[in-house]
Amino acid sequence: MPKVMDLFSRHPWKSPLVAGMCFVFLGLLSPWTGHTAPGAGIGSDGSGIGYPLVEDSFFEEEDAWQEEETAVLVADPLETWNRLVFSFNDLFYSWVMRPVASGYAGVIPEPARECVSNFFHNLRTPIRLANGLLQGKIVRSGNELSRFVVNSTLGVAGLWDPAYHWLHLSGLDEDVGQTLGKYGMGEGIYLCLPFFGPSNLRDSLGLVGNYFLDPVSLLAIKYDEKIYYSVRSGEELNKASFRLDEYESFKAATFDPYSALRDASIMYRRQKVNDEDYTD
Amino acid sequence: MRLLKLKSRLLLVFLALTLVVSWDSSLGVCAEDPGPMVQIRETVDSILLLMRDPALASPEKSGERRTRIIKAVDIRFDFREMSMRTLGKVWDEKSEEQRGVFQKLFADLLKNNYIGRIEGYSNEEISYHKVIMDKTGSRAMVFTSVIKNTREISINYKLILKGHDWRVYDVEIEGVSLVKNYRSEFSRIISKEDYAGLIKRMEEKVRLE
Numbered sequence: 001m002p003k004v005m006d007l008f009s010r011h012p013w014k015s016p017l018v019a020g021m022c023f024v025f026l027g028l029l030s031p032w033t034g035h036t037a038p039g040a041g042i043g044s045d046g047s048g049i050g051y052p053l054v055e056d057s058f059f060e061e062e063d064a065w066q067e068e069e070t071a072v073l074v075a076d077p078l079e080t081w082n083r084l085v086f087s088f089n090d091l092f093y094s095w096v097m098r099p100v101a102s103g104y105a106g107v108i109p110e111p112a113r114e115c116v117s118n119f120f121h122n123l124r125t126p127i128r129l130a131n132g133l134l135q136g137k138i139v140r141s142g143n144e145l146s147r148f149v150v151n152s153t154l155g156v157a158g159l160w161d162p163a164y165h166w167l168h169l170s171g172l173d174e175d176v177g178q179t180l181g182k183y184g185m186g187e188g189i190y191l192c193l194p195f196f197g198p199s200n201l202r203d204s205l206g207l208v209g210n211y212f213l214d215p216v217s218l219l220a221i222k223y224d225e226k227i228y229y230s231v232r233s234g235e236e237l238n239k240a241s242f243r244l245d246e247y248e249s250f251k252a253a254t255f256d257p258y259s260a261l262r263d264a265s266i267m268y269r270r271q272k273v274n275d276e277d278y279t280d
Numbered sequence: 281m282r283l284l285k286l287k288s289r290l291l292l293v294f295l296a297l298t299l300v301v302s303w304d305s306s307l308g309v310c311a312e313d314p315g316p317m318v319q320i321r322e323t324v325d326s327i328l329l330l331m332r333d334p335a336l337a338s339p340e341k342s343g344e345r346r347t348r349i350i351k352a353v354d355i356r357f358d359f360r361e362m363s364m365r366t367l368g369k370v371w372d373e374k375s376e377e378q379r380g381v382f383q384k385l386f387a388d389l390l391k392n393n394y395i396g397r398i399e400g401y402s403n404e405e406i407s408y409h410k411v412i413m414d415k416t417g418s419r420a421m422v423f424t425s426v427i428k429n430t431r432e433i434s435i436n437y438k439l440i441l442k443g444h445d446w447r448v449y450d451v452e453i454e455g456v457s458l459v460k461n462y463r464s465e466f467s468r469i470i471s472k473e474d475y476a477g478l479i480k481r482m483e484e485k486v487r488l489e
Contacts, residue, residue, distance in 0.1 A: 073464065170432065253393035254487075255465050255481055263464050264456045271455020 074190045074200065082192040086258045089197055093247060097250045101240035108241075116238045119218070122151050122158025127213040131174035135182045144171040173272070176213070177206025181273035190262055198265035229250040316420040316439045316446040317411045323356040324406060331399060349395055358447035359387040361440060365449060366462045370470060384473075385482040390458075392486065404428050420446060 022258065078083065105113070125148040132141035147170075150163040162170040180202050181187070188201025211217050216235075220228035254260035327349055330336060336345040363383040364371045371379065409423040418441045425434045438450040450459040469478045 047408070198385060249393060249397055252485075254461075255469060255485070259468060260465055263461055266455045267460065268454050 014103060064161055073263050074187060075263065076187065076190040078191065082190065082262075085192040085194050086261070088194060089192070089204050090257075092195070096207060097237070097240055098244065098247075101237050102244055104237055104240035105244065113241055116235070117242070118151070118155070118233050119158045119159050120238075122148060122155070123215050125171075126215060127176075127210055128172045128174050130213055131179045133173040134179045135174060137174070140172045143169050147171045175206055176209030177203035177269070178273050180206055180209075181269075188268070188271075190266065192258075192262075198261055199271070200266070203269060315411070316413075316437075317408055317422050318358065318444045320406060320422045320424070320437050320439070320448075323352055327398070328350045328406075332403075346395060350391055353395070355389065355445075356448055358440065358442065358449050359383055359390075361447065361449040362386065362390075362459060365459050366466060368463060368467070370467075370475065374475075381479065382482075385479065385486055386462075388486045389482060401426060401428065417441070 017053075095135045125144060129141055129144050129148070132144055146167075147163040150167065150169070151158045151161055154162045185202050187203070191199045191201060191204055193199050193204065199207070216231060217228070219231060250261070330348050330352065333345075335341070336348075360379075360383055363379070363386050366386065367374075367382065371382075374382070404426045406424055406426050409425065411420055411422050413420045420438045420439045420441075422439065423434070424436065425432050427433075434450040434452075434454055437448050439446040440449050440451070441447075443454055450457055452458070466478055469481060473481070
């Protein structure tokens with residue numbers, strides 16, 4: 001196991017933290033569509049067409065629309081630097097990630113790509129399970145564990161998702177950043193990370209935690225960092241192949257993609273931290 | 281005699297009861313009808329129907345399909361309310377004519393960018409979870425989600441009651457509010473380039489499509 005400091009020092013470009021990258025970048029890049037696990041967010045009780053609940057608190061901020069001055073969502077003192085990183089990510093996506101992912105999507109049929117994505121999702125159960133438990137989401141964590149057992153066996157090492165399709169079991173989408181937020185840690189300043197994309201101080205710290213809960217990281221810790229990077233790149237490539245035009249349409253719909261992405265990602269993460277679990 | 285009295289009394293009670301019950305149920309219908317969730321569902325279903333219609337699937341029919349989708353959207357979405365909430369204070373300062381120009385541009389911008397995108401979702405199942413309302417009963421939020429590639433994406437609609445119709449004034453996708461996002465985008469542009477600059481940039485964007 002490498003020392004924590006190794007993540008930052010020595011060869012920053014070889015360190016798992018920095019180079020682990022191509023990776024989460026895309027997921028964070030498109031908060032408009034998100035990448036939640038099944039059932040994350042609101043209660044999955046589909047019957048809910050009954051009498052509406054009365055909850056004024058949801059509309060409080062609506063009333064302020066007239067008085068509110070330019071709403072600053074998050075402090076961004078490093079804006080100049082962040083914009084530079086954003087441009088780099090933008091170029092990297094447009095010139096490397098997108099063409100490669102679109103070629104890959106042309107060759108590999110969607111069901112096969114879905115199996116790849118299912119496999120990695122299943123493998124990452126420890127991250128979601130640990131953080132679900134830390135946040136006291138007992139029922140959902142139980143579902144997550146059942147999903148892991150069912151999908152690892154009946155779903156052939158997680159390649160398929162019978163837990164969802166047959167048993168309608170949906171799991172969690174939790175990570176260390178959300179747990180830190182739930183425990184009261186503030187977001188700190190906004191950060192645009194190379195490859196990882198939009199983040200903030202708290203979530204960046206969370207990424208380090210995720211790395212140590214991620215079974216895929218064992219490849220770097222026990223074997224070779226090169227294998228780890230290849231696997232992670234492959235995984236992110238596969239992920240990107242499902243969302244080929246999303247970033248482009250996001251850019252087309254916004255005037256200043258940098259700040260629009262910053263605001264959207266902050267709102268997206270806040271919702272993830274504050275999501276109520278109706279089953280517990 | 282006494283029996284008769286009892287009978288008539290029973291009849292009265294019975295009558296009163298039926299009255300109360302029917303009154304209550306008619307009230308119930310009033311309160312529920314049409315309901316924000318039912319109305320959102322109608323709109324979403326009508327759009328899905330258009331997208332799945334094989335008669336409209338050919339490329340030469342795509343224009344017609346788009347016009348019909350836009351018509352369905354216009355019934356449910358209140359672009360005036362959206363524009364108002366997006367511009368905030370600036371809206372109050374503008375003349376009715378200027379508001380109309382802005383509203384048209386904003387509506388076109390949203391339609392151009394989002395109608396193309398929902399086409400990828402035509403085969404997905406949509407779940408309707410719950411409705412919440414504010415105390416006055418004039419605003420509601422409908423919680424829905426769509427499953428795409430086994431990932432659940434939450435889409436929540438905020439609606440305002442206009443007459444008998446619930447009209448959408450904001451959409452939250454995965455917690456990201458459309459109105460909030462555009463509000464900060466627009467206010468940044470206005471502070472740098474003034475209102476005229478914003479209109480110019482919106483015109484350019486809409487023309488690009």
